Each structure stands twice: as structure tokens, then as C-alpha cells.
Amino acid sequence: MTDLLANLALGFSTALSLQNVFLAFIGCLVGTLIGVLPGIGPIATITMLLPITFGFDPVGALIMLAGIYYGAQYGGSTTAILVNIPGEVTAIVTTLDGHQMARQGRAGAALGIAAIGSFFAGCVATIVIAALAAPLVKLALLFGPAEYFSLMVLGLAFAVVLARGSVPKALAMILIGLLLSTVGTDLETGAERLTFDLTALTSGIDFAVLAMGVIGFAEVLKNLETPELRDLAKQPIGRLLPGREDLKRSAGPIVRGTLVGTALGIIPGNGAVLGPFASYALEKKLAKEPERFGKGAIEGVAGPESANNAGAQSSFIPLLTLGIPPNAVMALMVGAMTIHGIVPGPLVMTKNATLFWGMIASMWVGNLMLLIINLPLVGIWVKFLDVPYRLMYPAILVFSCIGIYSVNNSPSDVLLTGIFAVVGYALLKLGFETAPLLLGYVLGRLMEENLRRALLLARGHFTTFVERPVSAGLLGAALIVLAAAILPSVRRGRAEVFTE
Amino acid sequence: MMKRLLLFAALLGLASGGARAAAYPERPITLIVPFAAGGPTDVVARIVGDHMSRTLGQQLVIENVTGAGGTTGTTRAAQANPDGYTIVMGHMGTHGAAPAVYPNLKYDPQKDFLPIGLAAGTPILIVAKKAFPPKDLKEFVAYAKANSEKLNEAHAGVGSVSHTTCSLLNSILGIKPTRVPYQGTGPALNDLVGGQVDYMCDQIVNLTPQIQAGTIKAYAIATEKRSPALPGIPTTKEAGLPEFQVTAWNALFAPKGTPKEIVAKLNDALVKALDDENTRKRLLDLGGVISDRSGRTPEALGTLVASEIARWNKVLRPQTAAK
Numbered sequence: 001m002t003d004l005l006a007n008l009a010l011g012f013s014t015a016l017s018l019q020n021v022f023l024a025f026i027g028c029l030v031g032t033l034i035g036v037l038p039g040i041g042p043i044a045t046i047t048m049l050l051p052i053t054f055g056f057d058p059v060g061a062l063i064m065l066a067g068i069y070y071g072a073q074y075g076g077s078t079t080a081i082l083v084n085i086p087g088e089v090t091a092i093v094t095t096l097d098g099h100q101m102a103r104q105g106r107a108g109a110a111l112g113i114a115a116i117g118s119f120f121a122g123c124v125a126t127i128v129i130a131a132l133a134a135p136l137v138k139l140a141l142l143f144g145p146a147e148y149f150s151l152m153v154l155g156l157a158f159a160v161v162l163a164r165g166s167v168p169k170a171l172a173m174i175l176i177g178l179l180l181s182t183v184g185t186d187l188e189t190g191a192e193r194l195t196f197d198l199t200a201l202t203s204g205i206d207f208a209v210l211a212m213g214v215i216g217f218a219e220v221l222k223n224l225e226t227p228e229l230r231d232l233a234k235q236p237i238g239r240l241l242p243g244r245e246d247l248k249r250s251a252g253p254i255v256r257g258t259l260v261g262t263a264l265g266i267i268p269g270n271g272a273v274l275g276p277f278a279s280y281a282l283e284k285k286l287a288k289e290p291e292r293f294g295k296g297a298i299e300g301v302a303g304p305e306s307a308n309n310a311g312a313q314s315s316f317i318p319l320l321t322l323g324i325p326p327n328a329v330m331a332l333m334v335g336a337m338t339i340h341g342i343v344p345g346p347l348v349m350t351k352n353a354t355l356f357w358g359m360i361a362s363m364w365v366g367n368l369m370l371l372i373i374n375l376p377l378v379g380i381w382v383k384f385l386d387v388p389y390r391l392m393y394p395a396i397l398v399f400s401c402i403g404i405y406s407v408n409n410s411p412s413d414v415l416l417t418g419i420f421a422v423v424g425y426a427l428l429k430l431g432f433e434t435a436p437l438l439l440g441y442v443l444g445r446l447m448e449e450n451l452r453r454a455l456l457l458a459r460g461h462f463t464t465f466v467e468r469p470v471s472a473g474l475l476g477a478a479l480i481v482l483a484a485a486i487l488p489s490v491r492r493g494r495a496e497v498f499t500e
Numbered sequence: 501m502m503k504r505l506l507l508f509a510a511l512l513g514l515a516s517g518g519a520r521a522a523a524y525p526e527r528p529i530t531l532i533v534p535f536a537a538g539g540p541t542d543v544v545a546r547i548v549g550d551h552m553s554r555t556l557g558q559q560l561v562i563e564n565v566t567g568a569g570g571t572t573g574t575t576r577a578a579q580a581n582p583d584g585y586t587i588v589m590g591h592m593g594t595h596g597a598a599p600a601v602y603p604n605l606k607y608d609p610q611k612d613f614l615p616i617g618l619a620a621g622t623p624i625l626i627v628a629k630k631a632f633p634p635k636d637l638k639e640f641v642a643y644a645k646a647n648s649e650k651l652n653e654a655h656a657g658v659g660s661v662s663h664t665t666c667s668l669l670n671s672i673l674g675i676k677p678t679r680v681p682y683q684g685t686g687p688a689l690n691d692l693v694g695g696q697v698d699y700m701c702d703q704i705v706n707l708t709p710q711i712q713a714g715t716i717k718a719y720a721i722a723t724e725k726r727s728p729a730l731p732g733i734p735t736t737k738e739a740g741l742p743e744f745q746v747t748a749w750n751a752l753f754a755p756k757g758t759p760k761e762i763v764a765k766l767n768d769a770l771v772k773a774l775d776d777e778n779t780r781k782r783l784l785d786l787g788g789v790i791s792d793r794s795g796r797t798p799e800a801l802g803t804l805v806a807s808e809i810a811r812w813n814k815v816l817r818p819q820t821a822a823k
Contacts, residue, residue, distance in 0.1 A: 110640065144696040145680075156725070186658075187657050189658060190602070197604075201569045332536070335543060452681075
């Protein structure tokens with residue numbers, strides 16, 4: 001305990017130096033601003049801004065990059081709420097209720113609760129990392145391909161819960177998502193699958209392309225159908241920030257989301273993506289009136305956003321303690337450290353104690369910065385919604401296309417986004433939801449890879465999934481979640497399922 | 501209007517071709533890195549590019565074009581305007597192993613590119629999980645031959661450095677382990693540390709911290725000399741497997757048709773970067789190997805590419821054909 005305090009004191013003395021506070025602030029600010037541009041997620045943002053950090057000492061550079069990461073992550077949620085474009089995998093869930101809130105004139109409350117929830121989650125996750133990073137990572141190493149596959153199965157079970165309307169339709173969407181995830185080069189043989197000999201498809205479909213097409217652009221198309229109805233003078237402006245009632249409703253989801261997000265973030269191989277989905281499913285199950293979800297329930301923003309931030313932070317645990325990046329953003333952070341002459345590994349904690357604890361303390365500083373930057377910005381973001389559609393939509397489309405192009409510097413990605421926009425619009429018109437499709441897509445690739453790995457290691461015996469206790473437990477949990485999601489709708493029968 | 505403008509531009513281009521090479525570079529140069537930012541090739545490109553920018557007086561802007569084992573970005577470079585303003589950091593995979601791995605490769609590493617010069621390479625190590633029984637390389641060789649079918653080898657995807665170099669190792673040893681693919685080195689290393697897989701081959705940059713911390717064990721380094729970054733690890737020659745010699749080299753290439761003067765200028769900037777104390781130190785600290793002066797000429801790189809293509813073709817073809 002005294003050790004922990006001494007370490008944290010060392011960390012804060014590093015992170016709170018004038019230069020580092022300033023760098024954390026700049027990082028968070030720049031990250032937020034660039035992250036708000038649709039399509040430019042944390043990876044693109046950090047890659048673009050990497051050269052800026054060359055002039056700083058490693059600790060300062062990393063603090064700034066981490067700030068950019070949190071900022072971009074938060075910026076992604078902002079676009080999800082305001083214009084229904086998830087900038088990041090983890091923001092898909094936020095589009096569900098966050099954007100509905102914005103449509104009801106409660107964008108400020110949604111953005112505010114996202115910032116507050118994220119801050120709380122960030123504080124808790126910082127403490128968890130400081131106190132438990134070393135023992136937790138041992139747990140993470142128990143996760144082999146079999147466990148990981150079972151975790152993904154559990155994730156897909158959540159996807160069914162996410163569905164607002166019909167379960168069969170949600171299942172169909174999940175399956176299409178899974179199918180889309182198989183496009184590209186086969187990992188094991190290098191053979192091209194479902195690419196129709198198109199170069200653009202050889203590395204698969206990029207998440208940003210799919211998400212922006214089927215959710216963001218499709219939303220724009222849908223809104224073009226109806227003439228602009230908003231009459232700003234008549235519309236009640238509403239509170240800019242969440243009110244007492246909102247906070248009361250959100251308190252539970254924030255705490256639960258934080259716990260779920262932290263736990264999943266520790267799992268290597270990007271367990272953090274599941275955090276928001278798990279939190280959303282959990283809140284929907286716990287809610288007294290689950291039918292409010294998907295129609296602007298603040299709990300559906302508070303929980304997932306907290307889980308998202310908690311996961312974003314606890315995913316630093318494998319990186320800081322093992323030196324192994326759990327996802328693409330962390331891999332980029334490793335690269336940044338390498339360029340600064342520090343190769344992260346299990347010894348960073350002892351060999352570069354200042355860096356290690358400075359980073360941890362800076363996480364808390366970064367979260368505080370985000371709160372300070374974002375609460376005042378909420379007013380500005382909300383103003384964006386006042387921009388007339390005829391100006392806003394072309395701007396969204398243009399910035400999105402720039403964002404998409406910047407991900408891989410590839411023009412064909414922009415074209416693909418256009419195609420997916422039409423597909424997404426058609427799905428919307430036919431009453432299909434696209435969130436389960438995206439989740440199926442995201443989990444599909446991880447699921448297939450780990451399934452094949454697990455079977456390779458088990459020499460083809462499927463029993464490996466039930467013989468390993470962690471894996472068996474996760475599969476059991478998936479069954480329970482599925483049963484809980486499907487049974488009521490079966491019982492209630494058609495009438496009620498389609499009431500929406 | 502547009503047509504006339506284009507014609508004018510074309511004429512201008514023809515007229516000033518020679519003069520342009522002399523004035524080169526007049527604007528920033530795009531350096532395509534066909535791998536993700538932060539990876540070993542990217543790090544080499546950024547460190548070397550930093551110094552080259554100062555020599556050339558123009559910024560080398562790094563553009564990461566990822567996908568298909570680096571061949572997406574390399575294809576883009578092959579099709580770029582050969583004016584010296586787009587060059588590419590190719591490596592052992594894109595300009596050596598790729599023709600054997602990808603039957604539909606859209607470029608020819610030799611015909612579609614002019615070699616500029618070898619930058620820096622990263623040595624390859626053979627590593628295994630901590631609990632793996634063999635204590636040294638000799639024991640590993642014996643164990644692997646005796647338990648060929650039971651072994652699990654991790655690699656970072658078909659065509660990746662870890663995949664191609666371990667293909668070489670496996671073919672030298674004549675073993676057929678189960679090869680478990682991962683999406684990149686990170687996840688593969690994670691499962692090696694966790695003990696889910698037995699062994700792998702990879703670049704020193706990725707492995708040093710784990711070896712130093714003792715979370716995995718290293719049998720040998722596949723270079724002539726030991727690495728200052730890991731002085732305790734014997735070379736394959738010392739440890740009794742001299743046939744396994746491989747380095748993940750990185751080198752600059754320009755698209756075919758780039759003027760000779762421009763290639764010479766770029767080569768000169770590269771050579772200067774590799775002579776710079778600070779640049780050398782940054783590369784060596786990461787465990788990199790820097791080519792000596794005679795190895796940095798365009799001709800030397802051309803020879804290397806030819807021999808690498810032949811070598812990987814022999815190692816990888818039977819496998820891709822069988823699959």
C-alpha cells in the first residue's frame with residue numbers, strides 16, 4: 001500500500017510538471033477536435049500527429065499521445081451522438097440512444113453524461129491499473145484462442161440483445177455481418193476470399209468504411225426523405241447539461257459500465273470492444289422499462305460510454321505490464337515508444353519507473369482535461385445541430401469522405417462507403433437494424449481467427465472449447481444471455497415484438 | 501480549358517525534365533511505408549527519413565499504406581509517377597518473398613522498381629515459450645526433429661517476416677509443425693508468453709524486451725555477429741545451425757523510370773543518414789543492423805533483391821503449391 005502511494009506520488013510528480021500538464025491538455029484538445037471529424041478515429045489521428053511528438057522527451061510524448069487517444073475516442077462518441085456516425089467500433093452502441101437523444105433536442109445531456117461517465121470510469125480505471133496491473137495481467141495470459149472464441153460467442157449473444165425489434169431480423173443482420181468479415185485475405189493460407197479479384201477488397205473491408213456507409217450515410221439519406229421540419233424558434237432548447245433526474249438515472253449504469261469495461265479491457269486481443277455492448281445489454285436487462293432503450297434512454301449512453309473509457313484505459317495494462325499491444329491503437333503506441341527509444345516490455349515498470357507511473361498518473365490528468373475541455377464544448381457541438389440540413393449534410397459527407405480516405409489513403413474505400421450507404425439505406429427501409437450487422441462484422445473476424453487457431457492447437461477437436469474451464473464458462477454465459485433475449489420474445493408472441 | 505492546361509503542363513514537363521532533376525527536390529517527397537505506423541519497417545523509415553529530410557532540404561512525408569503483407573502499398577508505389585516524389589520503403593517481404601507468396605502480385609520487384617539503397621535491417625531470432633523443454637539451439641533442433649508433428653509454431657500471417665523466416669527454418673530442419681497464424685506479431689507474442697504456442701521466429705525489435713525479462717527464451721540470432729542489444733544470445737553459426745542466416749532488410753526503391761540523377765541524390769542522402777552518429781545510435785539501440793558502405797549502393801541492392809527472390813521462391817513455393 002505504501003509502495004503504491006509512493007509510486008503514485010512519483011507518477012503525479014512527473015505528470016503534473018508544467019510541461020506534461022500542458023502536453024496532456026494539447027493532446028486531449030487536438031485529439032477531441034480531430035476525433036470529431038467523422039471517420040478519423042484514434043488510429044488515424046495518432047498516426048497523423050506522431051511526427052509532432054518527436055521533439056519531446058519520451059514521457060511527455062507518450063502523455064501527449066495518450067491524450068490524443070482519449071480525446072479521439074471521446075470525439076468519436078461526439079459524432080455518434082450528433083450525426084449518428086460511430087467514429088470507433090466502441091461508439092456503435094452510442095449511436096443507438098445517443099443519437100435518438102440528440103433528435104429529441106437532448107444532445108447536450110447525452111454529450112454531458114458521456115463526459116461525466118467517462119471521467120468517473122477513467123478515475124476508477126486509473127486506480128485499478130495502479131493497484132492491480134501486475135496480478136491482473138497474469139489472468140489475461142490465461143486467455144488462449146479457445147477462450148477468446150468463446151468470449152466472442154458471448155459478444156454475439158449481446159448483439160441479439162441489442163436489437164430493438166425482431167429477433168430473427170437481428171440474427172439475419174449478425175450473420176451478414178459475419179459474412180462481410182470473411183472478405184479479404186485468408187490469414188492461414190493467404191488465399192483471397194470473396195474479393196472478386198478486386199484489389200480494394202484484398203485486405204478486407206475497413207470498419208470505418210462499413211460503419212460510415214451503413215449507419216452514417218444511410219442516416220443522411222433517410223433524413224433527406226423528409227423536408228426539414230425543425231423550427232428552432234418553437235423547439236424547446238432544453239438544458240444544455242444533464243439535469244438531476246438524468247444524473248440519478250445514470251449513476252447505476254456508469255458504475256456498472258465502468259466495472260464491465262475495465263474487466264473486458266484487460267483481455268488481450270481487443271477485449272475492450274465488447275465493453276460498451278456488454279454494458280448496454282446489461283442496462284437493458286436491468287431496466288424497469290427496457291422499451292425505452294433505442295428511443296433515447298440516457299442509461300444507454302451513460303453505461304456504454306463509461307465502459308468504453310474504462311476499457312480504453314485498462315487496455316493499457318497488457319501494454320504497460322507485458323509490453324504486448326492488445327489492439328491496433330496500442331500497437332501504434334508501442335511504435336511511438338520505439339521511435340522514442342523505449343521498447344516497452346515486462347521490465348518497463350522497473351526500468352522506466354518514471355515513465356510507467358507518469359503514464360498512469362497522466363491517465364487521470366488526461367481524463368480531467370477531457371472533462372474540462374468537453375463540458376464547455378458541449379454548447380458548441382450542440383450549436384452544430386442548428387446548421388440547416390442543406391449545409392450540414394454536404395459538409396458531413398465531404399468530411400466523412402476525407403476521413404475515410406485518410407484511413408488507408410485509398411480512393412476505393414470512399415467508393416465502397418458509397419455502396420454501403422445504399423445498402424444501409426435499403427436495410428433501413430426494410431426495417432433491419434444495422435448495429436447488429438456491425439457487431440457481427442467486428443466480432444466475426446476475431447471469432448473466425450480464434451476458432452481456427454483453437455482448432456489448430458487442438459488438432460481439430462471441438463471438445464477443446466468445453467474442456468477448458470474458462471472457455472466453457474463463457475459459452476455457458478452466452479447460452480444464458482441468448483435464452484434471456486429470445487425466450488421473452490417467443491412468449492410474448494409476434495404482436496408485441498413488432499409493436500415498435 | 502482543362503485540356504489545354506494539361507497539354508501545357510506536359511510540354512513544361514518535357515522541356516524541364518533535365519533541369520528538374522538538377523533542382524530536385526522542390527517539394528516534399530512522399531515515402532510510402534507499406535506497413536502500419538509503429539512497426540519495425542515504419543520505425544526504420546522514420547528514423548532514416550528524419551535525417552534524409554535534412555540532407556535533401558525537403559520533408560520526407562511518410563504515408564502508411566497497409567494491406568496484403570505490404571504489397572498494397574508497394575503496388576501503389578510501382579504505379580506512381582516516376583518523378584522522384586514518390587518512393588517506397590520496401591523490405592524482405594515486398595521485394596523478396598512476395599512473388600512466391602502472392603501468385604497475383606501486381607508488380608515485379610525487379611522490373612517495376614529502381615533500387616535506391618539498403619537502409620537498415622533487423623536480425624531474426626528463434627524464440628520459444630519459457631516452459632519449452634530444449635535448453636539451447638542444439639537441443640531445440642533435436643527436439644523439433646523428434647516431435648515435428650506435435651509442435652505449434654506461431655506466425656504473424658502468411659507472407660509476414662515471421663512466417664517466411666520460420667518457413668526457412670522449418671525447411672532447413674525438415675520439420676512440419678502446426679503453423680498457427682495471428683494477425684500481427686503482438687497477438688502471436690502474447691500467446692507465446694502465455695504458453696499457448698511453442699516457438700516462433702521474429703525480428704529482434706519485437707522480442708528484446710521479452711527476452712530480457714525472461715518471459716520467453718531465445719535460442720539464437722540468425723546473423724553473422726551477435727547483436728549488441730542482446731550480447732548473451734549466440735549466433736546460429738556458433739550454436740550449430742549455420743544454414744539459418746536471415747535478416748529482415750529494409751530498403752528504398754523508386755518506381756521504374758525515375759531519372760538516374762534523382763536516384764543518385766536519394767542514395768546520397770540515404771548514405772549520409774546511415775553515417776550520422778545519432779541516426780546510427782537510434783537504429784543500433786533497437787537492435788538494427790546497418791549495411792556498410794559497399795552494401796548501400798543501388799547495384800548492391802539490386803543484387804540482393806535478385807538473390808532474395810530466388811531464395812524465397814525455393815523455400816516458399818512448394819508450400820504455397822501444396823496448400
